[in-house]
C-alpha cells in the first residue's frame with residue numbers, strides 16, 4: 001500500500017527537477033536540493049492539489065475497473 005507518492009516538480013529558481021514525496025512539497029519552508037533556493041508550500045499549492053486529485057482519480061479507476069493485462073508484467077521495468 002503506497003503511502004508516499006513521489007513526484008518530480010520543477011524548481012522555480014534553477015528549473016531543476018525536485019523528486020520528493022508529495023507531502024514534502026507541503027512543508028512551510030524547504031530548500032531546493034539543487035540550488036538551495038528557499039521554497040514554500042504556497043509555491044506548489046496548485047500543482048500539488050492537481051496531483052493529489054489525479055492520484056485519487058487513478059486509484060478510483062483501479063478500484064472500479066481492474067484491467068486484464070494491459071500492464072507491462074513480465075517485461076523489465078525501465079526506471080529511466
Ligand SMILES: [Zn+2]
Nearest residue numbers: 011014032035
Ligand atoms: Zn533549484
